[in-house]
Structure formats: C-alpha cells, structure tokens
Amino acid sequence: MSAVVVTDAVKRYDAVTALDGVTITFREGELFGLLGPSGSGKTTLLRAIAGFVTLDRGQVLIDGQNVGGVPVHARNIGMMFQSYALFPHMSVAENVAFGLEVRGRPREEVARRVQEALAMVRLGGLEQRKPKQLSGGQQQRVALARALVTRPKVLLLDEPLGALDRHLRQEMQVELRRIQRQVGITTIFVTHDQEEALTLSDRIAIFDFGRVIQEGAPMEVYERPVTKFAAGFLGEANFLHGRVTSLEPGGLARVALEIGGAASCRLKGGQVGQSVLLALRPEKITLSTEGEAGMNAVRGNVLDVVFSGNSTTYRVAVGEQVMTLFRQNLSQGTVAPGSDVVLSWSSDHLVQVTP
Amino acid sequence: MTVADRRNRGTILALTGPAYLWLTATIFLPLSAMLYCSFLDKSPLVPQPASLTLRHYAAFIEKPVYQQLMLWSLELGAIVTICCLLIGYPAALALAKVIKGRWREAMFLMVVLPFWSNALVRTFSWTMVLRPGGLADQAIHVVAPGAPALNLLYSYPAVVIGLVHSYLPYMILTCYISLQAIDDSVIEAARSLGARSWALFRRVVFPMSLPGVLAGSALIFVPAVGSFMEPRILGGTKGATLGMAVEEQFTVTANWPFGAALSFLMLGAVLLICLVLYPPARKRMEGL
Numbered sequence: 001m002s003a004v005v006v007t008d009a010v011k012r013y014d015a016v017t018a019l020d021g022v023t024i025t026f027r028e029g030e031l032f033g034l035l036g037p038s039g040s041g042k043t044t045l046l047r048a049i050a051g052f053v054t055l056d057r058g059q060v061l062i063d064g065q066n067v068g069g070v071p072v073h074a075r076n077i078g079m080m081f082q083s084y085a086l087f088p089h090m091s092v093a094e095n096v097a098f099g100l101e102v103r104g105r106p107r108e109e110v111a112r113r114v115q116e117a118l119a120m121v122r123l124g125g126l127e128q129r130k131p132k133q134l135s136g137g138q139q140q141r142v143a144l145a146r147a148l149v150t151r152p153k154v155l156l157l158d159e160p161l162g163a164l165d166r167h168l169r170q171e172m173q174v175e176l177r178r179i180q181r182q183v184g185i186t187t188i189f190v191t192h193d194q195e196e197a198l199t200l201s202d203r204i205a206i207f208d209f210g211r212v213i214q215e216g217a218p219m220e221v222y223e224r225p226v227t228k229f230a231a232g233f234l235g236e237a238n239f240l241h242g243r244v245t246s247l248e249p250g251g252l253a254r255v256a257l258e259i260g261g262a263a264s265c266r267l268k269g270g271q272v273g274q275s276v277l278l279a280l281r282p283e284k285i286t287l288s289t290e291g292e293a294g295m296n297a298v299r300g301n302v303l304d305v306v307f308s309g310n311s312t313t314y315r316v317a318v319g320e321q322v323m324t325l326f327r328q329n330l331s332q333g334t335v336a337p338g339s340d341v342v343l344s345w346s347s348d349h350l351v352q353v354t355p
Numbered sequence: 356m357t358v359a360d361r362r363n364r365g366t367i368l369a370l371t372g373p374a375y376l377w378l379t380a381t382i383f384l385p386l387s388a389m390l391y392c393s394f395l396d397k398s399p400l401v402p403q404p405a406s407l408t409l410r411h412y413a414a415f416i417e418k419p420v421y422q423q424l425m426l427w428s429l430e431l432g433a434i435v436t437i438c439c440l441l442i443g444y445p446a447a448l449a450l451a452k453v454i455k456g457r458w459r460e461a462m463f464l465m466v467v468l469p470f471w472s473n474a475l476v477r478t479f480s481w482t483m484v485l486r487p488g489g490l491a492d493q494a495i496h497v498v499a500p501g502a503p504a505l506n507l508l509y510s511y512p513a514v515v516i517g518l519v520h521s522y523l524p525y526m527i528l529t530c531y532i533s534l535q536a537i538d539d540s541v542i543e544a545a546r547s548l549g550a551r552s553w554a555l556f557r558r559v560v561f562p563m564s565l566p567g568v569l570a571g572s573a574l575i576f577v578p579a580v581g582s583f584m585e586p587r588i589l590g591g592t593k594g595a596t597l598g599m600a601v602e603e604q605f606t607v608t609a610n611w612p613f614g615a616a617l618s619f620l621m622l623g624a625v626l627l628i629c630l631v632l633y634p635p636a637r638k639r640m641e642g643l
Contacts, residue, residue: 050547072546085544088642089562098558099548130642150548 002063002153002186003028004049009058011044011210018044019055020210026154031180031187033197033218035234036207042190045207046156049188051075062153073102078147078185082159084139086131092118092142093127099150117145120179137168144176148183155180157189161196173199194234198222206230228353231279238285238323239353240278244270252347259319261298265350277355284349285325287314288342289335297344302337316343393615400609411616421600421617425624428597432580435518436572442519443526443571448560450527451534452542466527469520478588481517482508485589509591517585522578526571533567534560565640577625581618597621 004026011019019041026032034042047053049060051072060067067075087095093114100110118124121141131139140160147155160176161169177200180187191197197204198218205215206229214221214230225231228239242255242263253267255276265278293299300318311326312334323343335341393412395405415421450462469477484490485508495502507513537560545559561568583598597617604614 050543052543052546072543073549073551075547076549077547079544079547081540081544083538083540085538085540087541087545087559087563089565089640090642098545098550102548102550102554102558132642146544146548156547 005061030202033201033204035197040207041210042207078152078155080157084143117149121145155187237279282324283326291342395612398611411613424597432576435579436576439526447530514590517589522575525574529571530567533564
C-alpha cells in the first residue's frame with residue numbers, strides 16, 4: 001500500500017499538450033478514477049505513473065520516492081490494459097507466474113502464489129488453458145490476477161472494463177471493487193464512462209485539455225461541479241444565465257434569470273450586477289401543472305416526453321431555452337406535450353459554475 | 356445441405372479454383388512426370404522404349420559420394436538458414452518495433468532490393484567482390500594495408516555469403532510480419548510485470564515471433580539445400596552440393612532418370628526433416 005503523488009506534471013507532444021500542470025495526490029488504498037473525454041490527458045498521466053511516458057516537467061512520487069529515473073520494470077507497479085495484453089503463448093498459470101519468475105522467486109513460492117491469485121479472481125481449475133480458450137470476462141480476471149500477484153505498490157487500470165458488454169461490465173465492477181478492498185491496494189483507473197467512474201471510485205478527477213478540472217468524492221463532484229464542463233461531462237445539467245440583483249444577509253443572492261423569473265442561490269463571492277452561470281441537474285426539478293411562477297419557479301410549455309421505465313424525461317420550453325428534467329414514475333401519470341407547466345427547484349440545487 | 360451452404364461452396368470453388376488448377380498444371384503434373392522418369396532405365400530423350408527400374412535409387416545407396424553430397428547440402432542449408440536468422444532477425448525487430456515512418460519505408464526498400472536484380476548477375480557480382488584483389492580485399496587494405504589477401508572466392512564461405520545474400524529478405528520479411536503483429540501493450544505488460552529487456556525478448560517477443568522465424572527458415576532452407584548456381588559460381592570445387600550433381604545429370608551426362616531420382620531423394624530428406632520438426636514447433640506455437 002502506497003500513496004502516489006503527482007506534482008505539476010507537464011507533457012507535450014509536438015503541438016499537443018497532453019498534460020498541462022497536473023497535481024493530484026492519490027491516497028493510500030483508495031480507488032481513484034481519472035475521467036475525461038479522449039485526448040484529455042488521463043491516459044498520459046496513467047502511463048507517466050507507470051513509467052512509459054517521461055514527463056517534460058513535474059514529478060511522480062510513489063511512497064514519497066521520486067520515480068522519475070526509475071525504469072518501468074523496477075517501479076513495482078501492476079498494470080491492466082484495455083486489451084488485457086495477456087501472453088497468448090502462455091497458459092493462464094504461466095501468465096500469472098510471469099511477474100514472479102522474472103523476479104527470480106523460488107518455484108514453490110511461485111506455484112503457491114499463482115494458486116492464491118487465481119483463487120482470488122475465482123479462476124481455479126483453468127490453469128492450463130490458453131488465453132484464446134477463455135471468455136472476455138475470464139481473460140479480464142487473468143489480467144487482474146497477473147497484475148496483483150507480484151504485490152505491486154500501485155495498481156493502474158487503463159479502461160479496465162471497456163471491452164466487456166454491459167452485463168459483464170457491471171458484474172466485473174462489483175468484482176473489481178471487492179478485490180481492490182480485499183487487497184487494499186492504491187488503484188488508479190482511467191475511464192471515459194461516467195457511470196463507471198461514479199460507481200467504482202472513492203474519488204475522481206475530471207480532466208479536460210490536460211488539466212484537472214475538479215477532484216473529489218463522486219457525490220461531491222456531481223452535486224457541486226465547479227465548471228460548466230464538469231457539470232455537463234458528469235451527468236446532465238441545465239445551464240441558466242442570470243444577473244445578480246441583490247445580496248441577502250444569509251449568504252443567499254437573488255438572481256434575475258435570462259429565461260425570465262428569479263432564483264435565489266448561494267454564490268462564491270460576487271456583487272450586484274454581476275452576471276452568473278448556474279447549473280441545475282434535471283432530477284432536481286419539480287414539474288407541476290398548477291402553481292405560479294416566482295422565486296425558483298418558472299413557467300414553461302412541454303415540448304416532448306420520453307418514457308423510459310423507471311423515469312420520464314421531459315423537455316420543456318422556458319423563455320428561449322429548452323430545459324430537461326427527469327421525473328420518477330410514481331403514480332401521477334405523464335404530462336402531455338403542449339401542456340403549460342411550472343418548473344421549480346430548491347435554492348440548494350442551483351450551483352454556480354464558471355463558464 | 357442448405358441453399359446458403361451450396362452457394363457458399365460454389366463461392367469457395369470459384370475463388371480457389373483458378374489457383375489450384377494452376378498449381379496442378381504447373382507443379383503437380385511436371386513433378387509426377389519427373390517422378391515417373393526417375394524409375395526409367397533410359398533417358399526420355401533416347402528414342403528407344405524404356406522399362407521401369409529401381410536402379411537409380413539403388414545407386415544412391417551404393418555410392419557414398421552421393422550420400423556425402425546430400426549431407427553437405429543439408430549442412431549448407433542449415434548454415435545459410437542460421438546465418439539468415441542471425442542477421443535478419445535483429446533487422447526485422449528494429450524495423451517492426453523501433454524504426455517508424457519514412458525511415459521504415461527506406462529500410463524496406465533496401466531489404467527488397469536484391470529481389471529486383473537478376474540472380475545470375477547478383478551472384479557473378481560477388482565474384483568481383485570476393486576474388487583475390489577484389490573489392491573486399493581493397494576495402495580491407497584501406498583499413499589495414501598489411502593484411503593478407505582474403506582469397507574468399509571459390510571457398511565454402513563464398514557460397515554461404517552468396518546464398519545468404521539471396522535469401523536474407525525472406526527471413527527479414529517473415530520475421531517482420533510476425534513481430535509487427537505483437538501488440539505493443541503485450542510488451543508493456545511484460546515490462547510492467549518487472550521484465551528487463553532480455554527476459555522480455557526471451558520469454559515474450561521471441562516466442563511470439565516463432566511463426567515468422569519458422570516460415571522464413573522453411574522458405575530459405577528448402578531452396579538453399581537444393582542450390583546449385585551459387586555453389587558452382589562462387590564455390591568452384593569447394594562447394595559441391597547434391598543440387599550441382601542433379602544439374603550435372605540433366606545438363607552434362609544427360610542421365611535424366613538418375614538426376615530425377617537424386618532430386619526426389621533430396622525432396623524426401625527435406626520432407627522428413629520438416630515432418631520431424633513440425634510437431635514440437637506446433638506445440639510451442641499453441642495459442643498464437
């Protein structure tokens with residue numbers, strides 16, 4: 001178990017800046033998700049920690065030791081690739097034994113630890129199979145056993161579940177979480193799947209253009225996004241433009257919304273007359289066919305309704321903007337397109353974001 | 356059989372038919388004719404009726420000189436194959452995993468270049484390089500003026516040099532293809548698991564490139580065993596091979612049946628070697 005600290009990491013490829021000053025502390029034993037669109041630098045960071053990428057500037061510390069000059073094979077990391085990267089000419093047991101054998105461990109110890117690792121990923125009995133004879137989920141488990149058997153300081157996963165179908169992916173998420181807890185290893189994984197990041201991670205960091213936009217526990221990042229990009233990338237959000245009209249003593253500000261109506265919310269500083277951008281999650285909005293527009297309530301007209309089992313998605317025209325909202329399917333039935341409705345929300349759910 | 360199956364079979368027949376017809380016409384027919392010829396007691400050129408005999412095969416067993424030639428040919432084939440592997444594999448590795456972009460294209464051109472020149476011209480050009488006072492000697496004297504003359508022409512090494520030059524591209528190309536097919540992430544996985552360069556090569560890269568190594572070896576060993584032109588031009592009396600003996604039977608002594616018998620014995624020996632080596636090779640390549 002080790003902490004990994006990355007400070008001010010910079011990596012440029014010709015005209016492209018893959019990492020533009022990234023600083024993150026990965027705590028001991030936590031499962032940390034790096035999330036972002038492709039080309040945002042998350043994979044470059046993972047590869048820099050592994051040692052496949054040499055940073056132009058900045059440091060990677062594992063256990064407080066700067067690993068800048070340490071080659072990949074000496075870093076004692078476990079890495080799992082999206083393609084699994086199993087050795088096709090070796091059996092399952094030989095694949096798992098590889099890391100121990102190149103370390104020159106005695107034969108009995110290798111055999112015992114291979115058995116333990118395969119039992120941990122529930123693959124006992126398949127030792128003599130070749131990777132080609134395994135299903136995708138089984139190959140995944142071999143890759144995980146192979147990465148963990150050497151007891152690495154840190155486990156790096158590159159899009160670990162990307163190649164699996166949806167059902168298997170959910171099963172492996174649970175499995176990965178269980179094994180990671182059991183071993184207690186600091187784990188860093190890269191994904192572009194926001195749901196995967198939210199489900200698996202203790203903490204996440206959102207990347208864009210080689211920078212960390214926001215870092216924190218999944219719920220914190222989801223509920224309190226700091227930028228428009230973070231709010232839009234992790235889940236869905238409505239963005240409301242407005243202008244501050246007054247500041248109240250309790251810390252709440254009144255904002256006149258561009259779509260009409262007024263809202264009250266908490267701002268980070270700010271002064272009267274300043275324009276602000278507010279994010280509002282679709283599931284936080286209450287839709288009703290009665291009531292009046294007012295504070296934190298606007299009038300609109302339903303454009304379309306999409307029923308999707310447990311919830312219904314409404315798109316509602318409000319002023320010149322279209323707002324999206326999710327409504328749990330309790331027993332109230334759906335509201336027909338064309339209906340006049342009132343959308344309301346609580347002050348707590350309006351989050352000021354930077355554009 | 357369903358309609359789809361039948362249509363499928365038709366497609367397969369249409370796609371493979373021309374190739375197999377051609378192979379039958381150009382390889383199987385002449386080869387069968389030659390096999391028949393090897394059992395005749397007179398050359399087909401003689402205008403007298405011939406009868407069947409095993410005499411030519413018996414002659415191979417009775418005359419140790421031909422067995423010796425066979426051994427020399429197999430040895431030459433093995434040496435040439437090993438030299439091609441030792442020289443070609445590192446080049447293929449560099450081309451597949453180190454050199455990128457335009458440089459790779461330029462290097463490939465240099466590899467394929469020998470194919471573009473006539474084999475006879477290529478071989479004779481070596482006589483100018485290897486003869487006493489030739490280009491090789493001159494080059495050495497530039498570096499070490501007092502060095503004795505190499506005198507390589509008409510020697511065994513000259514034959515090996517000529518054959519390696521001819522067949523090296525096969526080894527580079529087949530090894531390149533199988534090395535190129537190794538996913539970079541497999542190599543990265545091995546390094547992340549603690550493998551240094553040598554362990555990475557010995558346990559991952561080389562085993563995974565075995566199909567290319569074996570294909571290249573087979574492509575080189577078979578023609579090198581039967582070679583006659585390079586040994587004649589570059590080896591003189593020092594490079595006697597069974598291939599030369601075969602050629603002699605056809606062109607000098609006009610004993611076609613004996614020449615045919617010798618070439619089928621050679622084919623048999625090569626097939627036997629392949630048959631012995633195939634099962635263990637197949638086992639090692641399981642899963643690839």
